[in-house]
Amino acid sequence: MSEDTPGLDLAAFRRWYDEQRPGEIAGELSGRVIAGGRSNLTYEVTDGAAWWIVRRPPLGHVQATAHDMGREYTAMTALRDTDVPVPTTYAHCADPDVLGAPFYVMERVEGTAYRSAEQLAALGPERTASIAGEMVDVLAKLHTVDPAGVGLAEFGRPAGFLERQVRRWGQQLEGSKTTDRPDADELHRRLTARVASVETGDDGSWVGIVHGDYRLDNLLTGADDHVKAVVDWEMATLGDVRTDLALLLVYDRLSSLPAAGLVSDVSNAPGYPTGEEHLARYAAARGRDLGDMGFHLGLAYFKLAVILEGIHYRFLQGATVGEGFDRIGAGFDPLISAGLDALGEDD
Known part of the structure; x- marks a missing residue:
């Protein structure tokens, strides 16, 4: 296995992919881990003429309900012909024996x-505002897709x-705690x-397709400042779509917390x-009032804190790939505190 692609045996991948899409790979494969991901591993693979993106779960500690490659593949495949931009999907492997974990392949x-x-600062305020505005517009488009209509x-x-x-x-928190977390237990209560x-x-009117981890760096934005693809669908499901909006706001509010820069x-x-x-x-895009978002924000702060704790857990086990993981745990307590504030006092 190449040092450039930990978790991805290129020879094993090629044998499998040649069976799925014969003749597509023309030359010797090389690859690299794409920088940025702190959860699933994402690789860019090329034969010198064509490129593929391969996604698999992280090495080491993996929660039972997380890192679902089949879920990502299903969501993007279903949304291919909608107004929500997604990468074209090529193949999915549920057999962990091929690479040591399930994975899928999509376009670059x-x-x-x-x-x-x-x-963003390098782009200037106007372009930044336009990019962030389209991010919200695309989220609204996702939430108006009829799940039954796309299978x-x-x-x-x-x-x-x-x-x-x-x-x-x-x-998830109980499965990856690195120490006692009494404030987190209180927020959960x-x-x-x-x-x-x-x-x-x-009344059920907020039910739709939930991305589960929607934020700017899970979008690929083109040189024209338009969203070319929404990625990282591992937590996608059907449910209350306001959870996506709340989590987006929580990601944005990280910049005012001591955890600034740990994620975005x-x-x-x-x-x-x-x-x-x-x-x-x-x-405005949905044409309706959102109502009280306090509960959804409290849940979003809790969810993001637990995600950081899981990453910190894997870092302590030596099962992370990349830099910056030694600081990820510092984001937990500020997020829990903000969650308690958002939720307010007990009724």
Whole structure:
């Protein structure tokens, strides 16, 4: 296995892919890990004339409900002919014996994943505002797609979605705690106490396709400043689409927390819209009021904190690839504190 592609045996991959799409690979393969991902491993593979993107789960500790390659592949394949831009999918392998884990293959889309305020600042305020605005517009388009109309009617179970989210992320935390987390336990308790009333008050009109990790660096933006592809669909499902919007706002608010820069600080760029502007643009695109977002924001802070804890857990095990993981754990406590503030006092 090449040092440039840890977790991807290029010879084994070629044998498998030649069976799926005979004759497509013409020359000797080489590859590299694409920088940026702190969860699944993403590789760019080429034979010198054509390129492919390969995605597989991380090395080492993997939560049972996370890193679902089949889910990513299914979501992007279903959305291919909609207004939501996604990469073309080529093949999916559910057999872990080929590479040591399930994986899939898709096209390489030319575009930039903006991860920092510095990148956006170089574009200027007007272009930054335009890019961020289109990010929200694309999210609204996703949430208006009829799941049944694209073959995703059975992609998730909308009934009880929020309750399951609260329970699942609590379980994820228990599976990857690196120390006692009493404030996180308290936030989870409050979410658990409040979720039933939130779901009871919902008429089901917010049900749709949820990306699950929507933010600017999970979009590939072209040189024309338009979104060319939405990627990283491992958490996609059917449920309350406001969870996507809340998580986007939480990612943006990282820039004002001590965890700034650990995941993204794009909202610090001149011209980047405020959270209130994002909410207003999304509401206008959907033509409806969002209502109280407090619960959804509390859940989003909890979810992101748990994701960081899982990455920190893998770092301590020596199972991460890349740099910067030694600082990822510092984001946990600020996120939990912000989640408690967003949720407010017990009813």
